[in-house]
Amino acid sequence: MGQDVTLTKLRLIEGVWHGVLKRAGRDNWQPEIEVTHLDQPVEGVEVEEDRVEECWYVRVPIPAERISDGVQTFLVRDRQSAAVLGSFAIVAGDALAEDIRAEMGLLRAELDMLKKAFRRHCVETMDE
Template sequence: MTAWTLTKTRLFEGVWEGALTNEGAELAVPEVIVTHLQEPVPNVELRENKEEECWVLRVPIPVDRIADGVQTFVILDAGTEETLGSFALMSGDALSYDIRAEVTLLRDELDMLKRAFRRHCLETM
């Protein structure tokens, strides 16, 4: 299991931002990959925030990746290839009639719940 924890901070002006923290290793540099439809997303930035003892992850959303329906971006730990988090963009008229959009959201929420449950189990042992 990955030692990194990703917390979304905001989505502003087309850039998704989150904070990466690591309880286990001080001053470790995270290796992160962001994908969309199994393709890497370019221009992902990581910056150290020494005041809050975390790394700031910035993911500029490429214009060519915005389309009707649900577009899911997955954030992975490059070392372990475990999912750290994800975010989805939803748009278009067909979205309100598309059950696949709901299924995608439910899968993402289930993944978040699984990670939280596993983390809870590790912390209570």
């Protein structure tokens, strides 16, 4: 398929991931995509052409049984070439809370470093 195909996330709402698929050039291309989670196919994927915008809208319903603690990654592939067009992830549960706490700790450390550097800068410029 090549690198002339782009898949862009639009939103995730009410358990359905929405994206837009575009291909450079105007030809009679019909995308055949598959979505997998842990190498298992996700059922109910819809691809709908928009001739005005020259793109394809992709809808992927997220089955409730696929949502669990941690990061769940879904791969979107071209069925013919098996090339990965894109992916999306859902993060939930305790793993998310730990990640957020770790990120907050890093942000606090960076903020403290910036405060010290700013104070040092203020003292040095007042001495001049």
